[in-house]
Amino acid sequence: MSVTDVQKVITRAHHEEWARVVAALARRFGDLDIAEDAAAEAFATAVERWPADGVPPCPGAWLTTTAHRKAIDRVRREKKRGDKQREAQMSYDDRPEPLGPIEDERLRLIFTCCHPALAMEARVALTLRMVGGLTMAEIARAFLVRESAMAQRITRAKAKIKAARIPYRVPCEEDLPGRVTGVLAVLFLVFNEGYLATGPDTDPVRHELTAEAIRLARLIRALMPQDGEVAGLLALMLLTEARRTARVSPSGELIALGEQDRGSWDAALIAQGHRLVRERLAAGEPPGRYQILAAINAVHTCARDARDTDWSQVVALYDQLVRIDPSPVVALNRAIAIAELDGPEVALSSVDRLEDELAGYHAFHATRADLLRRLGRSQKSRAAYDKAIELAGNTAETAHLTRRRDQLGQRPSR
Known part of the structure; x- marks a missing residue:
């Protein structure tokens, strides 16, 4: 070898x-x-x-x-x-230990890292490092912070676990509801890092991370079958994973959702995801963040052609999401849907209002670049593409953005 x-x-x-x-x-x-x-x-x-x-x-x-x-x-x-x-x-003691409600050591490690004594960001960062094996640079990029700041955050989190003697175990059943929110946040970020992996020498899609996030989400689902957000996150992961093989071209370039070969999507995963979404709708309970995101993905995967997408329903779902998660990233994604419903000019106005909060986020500049391209403002679009390429950490996405930038016409900006 x-x-x-x-x-x-x-x-x-x-x-x-x-x-x-x-x-x-x-x-x-x-x-x-x-x-x-x-x-x-x-x-x-x-x-x-x-x-x-x-x-x-x-x-x-x-x-x-x-x-x-x-x-x-x-x-x-x-x-x-x-x-x-x-x-x-x-290390020499091989006597079996009780593992708790689920017999999986990695899940025990996740619940340790996600203990409520830690701040939410520390829980997620620590688990990405200890369970996901991500580097400090990768985690810092996921949080949009400096690498040194992330290293300090993880060091403090480990020190707090040691000082507080936080047990290494899955919580008992009565404690699970209060602990699962942090675990779901962790799994979502681990999944996202696998689905859109960062780093110049990293595969653009890290299937082992997406598969591990889904595996652990299934375990938590088996433990908490009535929890709507557990079901919602699992559905979201399945519907997203179903499109994985269609997302990157043989040359290693990201393929946008509207350009993907929908016939290559995993029909079995889509069916599982749709079933979970319908189950949550039938429950009649107010949906949480992951359930709404899963419903948005269900709308996309229901359309046999991108032109058949029900964008009014997508925008309505984002309206619900904004009410419970008024973050700038959610507002940016809503604006992308608005562009399909009301046009790029309306969407660009919404996107520009997010600049102060998302100036360091590559997707903000990529979205602006696309909207400006659609409006024929090539010079401004090129500058936005340049910034997005500079900030993007995924090789497939960088290739896609570079091609779109290089395809810009030379028409004068309006």
Whole structure:
């Protein structure tokens, strides 16, 4: 196996095994710093040894064993007794432990990272790092903040978990409703990072992240079948994932929703998503954020052709969403729908009002560029495309924006 092939195996192992390794270490040692550092050391060792020794038959088992040894070595180097010594001894204790309502160590890790003692942003960031294995740069980009600020946020969150002795477990059933909001927010961001992955050397779509988010969402759905937002998030993920293979061209360019081959969408996932949406509508309860987003996606996936999309219904759903989530990103997405219903001029007026809040968000500039293009204002559109390309972190999206910019005509701006 060539060095390049080994590097690809290591990258895939990191995507697939990081959460398992960290979760196993967190359960054994009860310390997120030890878990993260030992896991990172194990992968660094793989980078050194696998090209020379060959890839082991079971990479995940090799990484877990190596990480456990690294963790034990660290505990011993600290030369502490008492609790530290007992933690080290846990690594040799194979007695089964009660896992709680759901027997999945990664889910235990998520609930630990999403403990209500932490601020919501800290919960999401910590889980993206500990469970998703995202880099600080990737998480910072997802939050639109500096990398150093994100590193400090994650460090403080881990320190608070340690100081407060937050247990590493899935909450008991009576505590679940109060804890699930943070978990859903985490899963949504993990899914989004997989669906529109960031980083210059990252695949534009990271299926292992979207698949993991859906898998965990299904587990939570099985645990809380009556929770509307759990069902809504799962439906949203399924309807979005159904379009995944149609989103990127063979050349690696993003394909806009209106240009996708709808015949290549996953009909089974769409049917599952529609069924969940109908179930929530039949429940007659006021919908939450994820249920409305799922309903919007249901409208899109119901149309056999982009021209058949019921944009009035989409706008009506965004009107509902704005009332419960009046964020600038929601307002931007509503404006995109308004452009289809009332025209680009009306939509551009709405978008321009969001500049102060979304100046660092690539989608804001990409939306402006498209609206200006449709209005024939090529020079301003080109400048907006340039800014969007500068800020975009997804390779497929950058390719799409670059092509659209280069296709602009040379007509004078109005």
